[in-house]
Amino acid sequence: MEIVESKTALRTILGKSRSAGKSIGFVPTMGFLHAGHLSLMRRARQENDLVVVSIFVNPTQFGPNEDLDTYPRDADRDTELMRSENVDIAFFPPVEEIYPRGFTTFVAVEGPMTQVLCATSRPTHFRGVTTIVAKLFNLVKPDKAYFGQKDAQQVVVIQQMVKDLDFDLQVVVCPIKREADGLAMSSRNTYLSPRHRADAAVLFQSLAEAQQMIAGGERSASAVVRSIATKIGAAAQDAIIDYIAVVDAETLADLETLQGDILIALAVKFGKTRLIDNIRIKGLGPNCGGPCR
Ligand code: AMP
Numbered sequence: 504m505e506i507v508e509s510k511t512a513l514r515t516i517l518g519k520s521r522s523a524g525k526s527i528g529f530v531p532t533m534g535f536l537h538a539g540h541l542s543l544m545r546r547a548r549q550e551n552d553l554v555v556v557s558i559f560v561n562p563t564q565f566g567p568n569e570d571l572d573t574y575p576r577d578a579d580r581d582t583e584l585m586r587s588e589n590v591d592i593a594f595f596p597p598v599e600e601i602y603p604r605g606f607t608t609f610v611a612v613e614g615p616m617t618q619v620l621c622a623t624s625r626p627t628h629f630r631g632v633t634t635i636v637a638k639l640f641n642l643v644k645p646d647k648a649y650f651g652q653k654d655a656q657q658v659v660v661i662q663q664m665v666k667d668l669d670f671d672l673q674v675v676v677c678p679i680k681r682e683a684d685g686l687a688m689s690s691r692n693t694y695l696s697p698r699h700r701a702d703a704a705v706l707f708q709s710l711a712e713a714q715q716m717i718a719g720g721e722r723s724a725s726a727v728v729r730s731i732a733t734k735i736g737a738a739a740q741d742a743i744i745d746y747i748a749v750v751d752a753e754t755l756a757d758l759e760t761l762q763g764d765i766l767i768a769l770a771v772k773f774g775k776t777r778l779i780d781n782i783r784i785k786g787l788g789p790n791c792g793g794p795c796r
Contacts, residue, residue: 504592504593505593506593506595507594508594510642513592520552526552527644528547528645529555529556529640529648530543530547530557530648531557533558535576535577535690535693536584537690538680543649544556544649548589548590551646553592555594555643557639559595559601559639561601562602563602563631570775601635610664612667615754616663616755617629617630620746621656632657632661645672646673650674650676650677651678653688655768685708685711686704686707687707687778687780689779692778694774695773695774695776699739702738703739705738706735708734708738711782713730713782714782714784716730722790727761728748731747732747735747744769745770745777746769746770747768747769749766749767750766761784761787763787767782767783
């Protein structure tokens with residue numbers, strides 16, 4: 504595995520591989536790797552000649568009072584994990600390499616999908632995400648780029664950017680990796696106190712229960728949201744719900760009645776730690792007045 508810090512070195516190495524006709528799979532991350540990240544690398548390894556992973560805690564996607572300074576980092580451990588996944592190139596750019604003095608250009612997907620869900624409490628987050636991802640796409644020029652369904656809104660926003668800006672690549676969306684109790688893996692889980700860590704299992708349990716209700720015929724979005732909120736409130740008294748939403752999976756538009764491809768997404772704070780999770784349900788028909796098949 505080659506460890507690369509500069510854009511010039513990255514371009515040189517990848518230019519040679521591209522001229523040799525090799526396909527490039529790219530996994531952008533903020534590091535402090537866990538099994539969720541590794542599942543993306545494994546998929547990229549299966550589908551490409553060359554696998555590039557970036558490790559960059561992107562300052563522009565953090566708000567002023569967020570956790571940029573305390574975000575967990577462990578470059579040595581990440582390096583070992585990437586080696587064990589047979590990654591070819593680990594790109595570890597310093598901040599000045601990505602945002603040199605005088606940097607002023609941002610890429611922003613505008614419109615409803617960047618104004619709902621996480622954007623309500625993190626209004627500048629997606630502009631930071633699309634800016635860094637666009638820059639990394641320009642540097643790596645991958646054939647395929649791998650993202651986790653864990654960040655469902657991010658996936659929708661990036662797909663929109665890829666379409667609107669004619670990036671010549673395929674976005675591959677990988678399923679959410681979970682801990683044994685269902686908690687979605689996240690670098691931020693390390694912030695949780697033991698009690699909050701135990702309480703946080705209710706997020707997936709409440710989503711799974713909602714899925715059961717829907718399989719049983721429930722089609723009211725407000726009933727689904729109420730059920731999730733009640734379950735979280737009962738299991739984790741001091742959890743603060745940022746949002747629980749039932750939206751169209753493609754547009755992220757709010758739904759009153761569940762139909763088609765839907766996304767149930769939530770963000771909940773345990774102490775200072777804000778966790779997100781979601782489930783996607785495909786091809787929902789109308790309420791059939793009983794368990795739908
Ligand atoms: P991050 O380092 O948090 O920016 O995540 C880098 C990539 O890994 C993003 O595409 C995430 O959606 C994905 N990812 C993070 N957690 C998980 C998970 N639990 N399962 C699958 N993918 C994940």
